[in-house]
Amino acid sequence: GAGVSQTPSNKVTEKGKYVELRCDPISGHTALYWYRQSLGQGPEFLIYFQGTGAADDSGLPNDRFFAVRPEGSVSTLKIQRTERGDSAVYLCASSLEGSYEQYFGPGTRLTVT
Amino acid sequence: GDSVTQMEGPVTLSEEAFLTINCTYTATGYPSLFWYVQYPGEGLQLLLKATKADDKGSNKGFEATYRKETTSFHLEKGSVQVSDSAVYFCALSDPRAWGKFQFGAGTQVVVTP
Numbered sequence: 001g002a003g004v005s006q007t008p009s010n011k012v013t014e015k016g017k018y019v020e021l022r023c024d025p026i027s028g029h030t031a032l033y034w035y036r037q038s039l040g041q042g043p044e045f046l047i048y049f050q051g052t053g054a055a056d057d058s059g060l061p062n063d064r065f066f067a068v069r070p071e072g073s074v075s076t077l078k079i080q081r082t083e084r085g086d087s088a089v090y091l092c093a094s095s096l097e098g099s100y101e102q103y104f105g106p107g108t109r110l111t112v113t
Numbered sequence: 114g115d116s117v118t119q120m121e122g123p124v125t126l127s128e129e130a131f132l133t134i135n136c137t138y139t140a141t142g143y144p145s146l147f148w149y150v151q152y153p154g155e156g157l158q159l160l161l162k163a164t165k166a167d168d169k170g171s172n173k174g175f176e177a178t179y180r181k182e183t184t185s186f187h188l189e190k191g192s193v194q195v196s197d198s199a200v201y202f203c204a205l206s207d208p209r210a211w212g213k214f215q216f217g218a219g220t221q222v223v224v225t226p
Contacts, residue, residue: 004156031212042117042202042216043157056213091157100145100164100206102214104156 002026004105006092012111013082021077021108025094032075033102034067035091043091049075050097082112115140115215119203122221128195134188134220136177136203144205146170146179146186149216151200160188160201193224 005024013019025032030051035043045059052072060066064082069075079086089109093102120135138144148160148170161170166181177188186203203217 033212033214035216040218042204042218043214045213045215048212050212056210058213093157100147100162101159102157104158106156 004092004094004103006090006105006108008108009106010109010111012113014113015082015084017082019079019082019110021079021090021110023075023077023092023094023105025073025075025092026103027073028096029094029103030072030097031095031099031102032069033093033095034075034077035093037089037091037107039088046077079110082110084112086110087112115144115205115207117203117205117215117217119201119217119220122200122219123223124220125223125225126193128224128226129192130224132188132190132193132197132222134201134203134222136186136188136217138184138186138203138205140184140205140207142207142209143181144207146177147204147206147214148175148177148186148188149202149204151202151219153199157202193222195224195226198222198224 032049034046037043047057049069064080066078089107091107093104116139145164147162149157150160161172163170163179169178200219
């Protein structure tokens with residue numbers, strides 16, 4: 001079956017611009033996670049959704065970052081006033097409720113110039 | 114806060130050699146522990162897990178034992194293959210903060226024929 005998909009695969013934007021990154025989880029997975037991965041580092045937790053609500057957003061670095069999941073399926077990570085330090089691979093994962101096994105998408109590589 | 118430390122790579126070894134990747138953690142509670150693997154060109158995938166002290170997780174010839182006394186979860190494989198070349202990530206999840214996974218920086222393993 002289809003895995004987790006993320007679009008776009010690559011995004012280049014100028015400093016100060018607004019970007020949206022999309023994640024389409026595996027059908028039936030109620031839990032959805034966003035991570036950020038910088039070069040040579042492991043994934044850094046950003047936010048976790050259970051259904052439509054953000055159960056834990058403690059990893060969002062500041063108020064320029066926001067994520068939504070309005071219908072409990074697709075999620076969008078939104079970054080306002082991008083900075084060069086936001087450049088990273090943004091990973092999305094999904095899982096069944098209560099399961100430890102997360103299924104990761106291929107990521108979106110964001111480059112802020 | 115909770116954290117994971119794993120040995121730096123790259124780890125280069127010959128086919129059929131014994132592999133150990135060290136992982137230690139810091140946590141105030143009793144976390145569940147995981148190893149994820151990222152093969153070249155693919156997304157992260159769960160390799161094995163252990164949810165309580167002295168549990169041993171195993172999969173694809175890999176093993177790791179949850180050692181509470183040494184706060185460790187070292188990954189081992191007795192005889193590696195070229196196809197085991199990948200980046201390996203140790204991770205934890207505190208049941209009190211379900212969904213918030215903490216990953217180590219990753220260890221690249223290169224197996225040569």
